[in-house]
Amino acid sequence: xxxxxxxxxxxxxxxxxxxxxxxxxxxxxxxxxxxxxxxxxxxxxxxxxxxxxxxxxxxxxxxxxxxxxxxxxxxxxxxxxxxxxxxxxxxxxxxxxxxxxxxxxxxxxxxxxxxxxxxxxxxxxxxxx
Amino acid sequence: xxxxxxxxxxxxxxxxxxxxxxxxxxxxxxxxxxxxxxxxxxxxxxxxxxxxxxxxxxxxxxxxxxxxxxxxxxxxxxxxxxxxxxxxxxxxxxxxxxxxxxxxxxxxxxxxxxxxxxxxxxxxxxxxxxxxxxxxxxxxxxxxxxxxxxxxxxxxxxxxxxxxxxxxxxxxxxxxxxxxxxxxxxxxxxxxxxxxxxxxxxxxxxxxxxxxxxxxxxxxxxxxxxxxxxxxxxxxxxxxxxxxxxxxxxxxxxxxxxxxxxxxxxxxxxxxxxxxxxxxxxxxxxxxxxxxxxxxxxxxxxxxxxxxxxxxxxxxxxxxxxxxxxxxxxxxxxxxxxxxxxxxxxxxxxxxxxxxxxxxxxxxxxxxxxxxxxxxxxxxxxxxxxxxxxxxxxxxxxxxxxxxxxxxxxxxxxxxxx
Ligand SMILES: Cc1cc2nc3c(=O)[nH]c(=O)nc-3n(C[C@H](O)[C@H](O)[C@H](O)COP(=O)(O)OP(=O)(O)OC[C@H]3O[C@@H](n4cnc5c(N)ncnc54)[C@H](O)[C@@H]3O)c2cc1C
Ligand code: SF4
Numbered sequence: 087x088x089x090x091x092x093x094x095x096x097x098x099x100x101x102x103x104x105x106x107x108x109x110x111x112x113x114x115x116x117x118x119x120x121x122x123x124x125x126x127x128x129x130x131x132x133x134x135x136x137x138x139x140x141x142x143x144x145x146x147x148x149x150x151x152x153x154x155x156x157x158x159x160x161x162x163x164x165x166x167x168x169x170x171x172x173x174x175x176x177x178x179x180x181x182x183x184x185x186x187x188x189x190x191x192x193x194x195x196x197x198x199x200x201x202x203x204x205x206x207x208x209x210x211x212x213x214x215x
Numbered sequence: 216x217x218x219x220x221x222x223x224x225x226x227x228x229x230x231x232x233x234x235x236x237x238x239x240x241x242x243x244x245x246x247x248x249x250x251x252x253x254x255x256x257x258x259x260x261x262x263x264x265x266x267x268x269x270x271x272x273x274x275x276x277x278x279x280x281x282x283x284x285x286x287x288x289x290x291x292x293x294x295x296x297x298x299x300x301x302x303x304x305x306x307x308x309x310x311x312x313x314x315x316x317x318x319x320x321x322x323x324x325x326x327x328x329x330x331x332x333x334x335x336x337x338x339x340x341x342x343x344x345x346x347x348x349x350x351x352x353x354x355x356x357x358x359x360x361x362x363x364x365x366x367x368x369x370x371x372x373x374x375x376x377x378x379x380x381x382x383x384x385x386x387x388x389x390x391x392x393x394x395x396x397x398x399x400x401x402x403x404x405x406x407x408x409x410x411x412x413x414x415x416x417x418x419x420x421x422x423x424x425x426x427x428x429x430x431x432x433x434x435x436x437x438x439x440x441x442x443x444x445x446x447x448x449x450x451x452x453x454x455x456x457x458x459x460x461x462x463x464x465x466x467x468x469x470x471x472x473x474x475x476x477x478x479x480x481x482x483x484x485x486x487x488x489x490x491x492x493x494x495x496x497x498x499x500x501x502x503x504x505x506x507x508x509x510x511x512x513x514x515x516x517x518x519x520x521x522x523x524x525x526x527x528x529x530x531x532x533x534x535x536x537x538x539x540x541x542x543x544x545x546x547x548x549x550x551x552x553x554x555x556x557x558x559x560x561x562x563x564x565x566x567x568x569x570x571x572x573x574x575x576x577x578x579x580x581x582x583x584x585x586x587x588x589x590x591x592x593x594x595x596x597x598x599x600x601x602x603x604x605x606x607x608x609x610x611x612x613x614x615x616x617x618x619x620x621x622x623x624x625x626x627x628x629x630x631x632x633x
Pocket of ligand 1: 224225226227228229230248249250251255256257258261264265266267299300301302333334335336382383386477511512513514517518519520521522524
C-alpha cells in the first residue's frame, strides 16, 4: 500500500494570536498536529484539513422596514464549499419587516444543517400620512 | 434651554456605553446625541462576527453587539436625540458647556456640565494618499462601500481593487468576494500586511485574492466611470520603482488607507492635541485639557476591538460622574507619559498615580521577542510579538503607581536580550 503523506501548514483563525499549525496526515488520517498554543487550535486544524467550515454573513432585501435590508448569518459554521451556493440562494430571498434578532428566515439552508437567522432587527415602517 | 449633567456626542458603541455607565453611577440628566437615524455607529454595518468576546464573552456580529447594548440602555432613562448633528461646542466656564445641534426640527441649544465626546473616526480619502489622475465615479472608501452594501443593499461594482490591507480592507475584500464580485487585488504600500493574519487567511486566501505588498496605486484612469488603475512596486523608502508600472482593469476602487479620529469640534475649542494620536491629550479619566470634556472610543484612539471602545466610554463616564459629584477630577500632580523605542503612542498621556489606569498603545513596526519597560515602577512585560495592527492594552494599578515620585513615567519597548 502506498503511503500518501500530506503536510499542511495552517494559520489558526480561532483567535487573534494566529498560531502557525502544521498537520501531518497519512491516507486520510491525521498523525500529528503541532504549533497550536491551545486545544481549540487542534480542533480547528482537524476540521480545516478535511472539512473546512465558516459562518456565512449577508444582507437580504427587506420590504416595509425602517431599513431596506436585514442582516443575517448561518446559525453555525457550514462547509466552506457550500457558501457560494448559499449566497446565491439568499440573493433571491426577500423578507418583510418586522424582524427580530434570532428570527429564522430560512430553515436548514441547502441541507447544510444550519438555519439562516436575523442579526439586525428591522421595525415596520410606519407611514405617517 | 435644556440643562443636562452629561451630554454624550456620538451614539456608537463607546457613546452608548458611556451613557449607560453614567446612569448606573447615578448621574441624573443624561443625553445621547447622534447624527444617524439608528444607534450603534459603525457596528450595524459590520455584519461579520468577531465582536464582543471580551465585553459580552460571546462572538457576536456588529449588529448583534449593538442590539445587546441598546437593550441594556433601554432599561435606563436618558434622552436620545437621533438624526441630530452637533455642529458647535462652546466652553462657557467650568460648569457650563453649550452644545449646538441641528435636526429636522431646527437648531437646538443644549446646556450641560460635562461632555463625553465619542464621535468615532473618519476614513482617509483618495485625496490624502497621493493618487493622481482623473476622478470618475466608482471610487469609494471602505466604509462607504460597506454602508451601501450592508445597510442599503446596493452593490458598488463588480471588478474591485482595494487599496490598503488593514482589517477593514481585508473584511471588505471578503464581503465583495462573497457577493460574487471579482476582487482583482488588495494593494499595500508596506512590506507587511496591515491586518491580522487570521483575516489574511479567512478573507484573502479563502477566495484566492492576491495581496500585493510593497505596491502602490499611482493613478486613476477613466472618464465617467473608473476603468483602470496604474500600480507600481515601491522600494524601502516607498518610492516607485520606474520599470515596475502596470495596470489593473477595474470598475471600482476601494480606499481603505487608515482612520483618523474625528476631532474637528474639539480643535475648534482649542484643546491640546497630541500629534501622535491626532486626538486630544487626556488624563486617566480621559478628560481633555478643558475641564469636564472627555473623549472616548475611536475619537480618542482608533481601536481594533469594540470592547476597548466600550471600556473607554465607561472610563469617560466614570470621569463625568466624578466631575458632577465632586466638582472636578482630582490629582495632586499629573505625571507625563514619555515614550522610548518602538512606540507610536500611548494614551492617556497624563496620569495621576492615585487610581488604576488602563493604557492603550501601538508600536511603530513589527518586532519579535520584545519587552515593554516602565523604569520608574520597575515594571517589565514580555511580548512574543508586537505589530502595529494589534493594540497593546495594559492596566497599571494604584498600588504600583503610588510609589512614583517623579514627574513622568517612561514607557520603552525594545528587544529582549537572550
Ligand atoms: C470594517 C470594520 C471592522 C471591524 N471589525 C471589528 C471586529 O471584528 N471586532 C471588533 O471588536 N471591532 C471591530 N471593529 C472596530 C469597532 O467596530 C470600533 O472600534 C467601534 O465600533 C468604534 O465605536 P465608537 O463608538 O468609538 O465610534 P463609531 O461607531 O464610529 O460611533 C461614532 C458615532 O458618532 C456619530 N457622530 C460623529 N460626529 C457627530 C456629530 N458631530 N454629531 C452627532 N453625531 C456624530 C457618528 O455618526 C457615529 O454614529 C471594526 C471596525 C470596522 C470599521
Ligand atoms: S491555537 Fe489556540 S491560541 Fe493559537 S490561534 Fe488557535 S485558538 Fe488562538
